[in-house]
Amino acid sequence: MTTGSPRLACRVGAMLGEGPVWVAREQALWFVDIKGHQLHRFDPAKATLSSWVTSSQPGWILPAEGGDFVVGMQSGIKRFDLANGSFESVANPEADQPGNRLNDASTDARGCIWFGSMDDAETALSGCFYSIDATGVRHTGLPKAIITNGPAFSPDGRILYHTDTFARTIFAADLHDDGSVGAPRIFVEIEDGAGYPDGITVDSAGCVWTGLFGGWATRRYAPDGRLMTSVRLPTANVTKIAFGGPTLTTAYATTARKGLDAAALAAQPEAGDLFAFEVDVPGLAVAEARIAA
DSSP, rough: OBOOOOOEEOOOOOOOOOOOEEEEETTTTEEEEETTTEEEETTTTEEEEEEESSSSSSEHHHHHHBSSSEEEEEEEEEOOOEETEEEEEOTTTTOOOOTTTEEEEETTTTTTTEEEEEESSSSSSOBBBEETTEEEEEEEEOOBBBEEEEEEEEETTTEEEETTTTTTEEEEBOOOOTOOOOOOOEEOOTTTTOOOOEEEEEBBBEEEEEEEETTTTEEEEESSSEEEEEEEESSSSSEEEEEETTTTTTEEEEEBBBTOOOOHHHHHHHTTTTEEESSSSBBOOOBBBBOOO
16 A cells, blocks of 8 residues: 655644544534644645533534534543534433533444543543444443543444553444454554554444554554554644545544644644654545434
């Protein structure tokens, strides 16, 4: 696989840019700034950034059927009406854990949202993985983690990938037809000094991409776990990539200023901005979420 050189796509200055997702119906990239309490929409054709403020920390945003969006916040899962900027509560799976927040998510081919939670203080082993569809929220049964990331899915929908960030490990688990998840197995362990695996994305060849927080890069791993590609970026905290553009061959990378001191920020003036690079293996289209009203 070949990749182009990363370029600055948009100035953002996000404290914790995360969760990029290409919305085909708009030909636009949506993402969040968790610590900045903002939703962002980048229109590459116009080179414009639009933003909305949220009442609590947003971990992710995904397009939903009907033209609106679903947002996972610290205060629960909300439906976001783009037309008027309003939020409507859908579910709050961890209402009894105010120290937790929702952190990362993706949809499977059926439009079911799979998402994780984490301890906002990054100390307690309280993060869990869930799914939500039109029938409600379910616990996946996957092991807890201090910081969860993912899930993401193989192109055939048979494998679920998920990340325990502090353990520096990406896991794979079989996903059964009834929606149940098999026992997780180690897919990739990130070596010391290379950063922490953050958000994950799967491309059309079934390869897994992970952002490396503190690692200055995003990596692409083959379905058997072999490292295939590493793309270095000009800022240390690379959080997640999403494939966009008409052919899904533009990789967009969100980044973060979180954890960088004054000297690091001076050395990394583009920390928290949105980057892009070209790839020759396209990504996968994102299914719109189908959840209860």
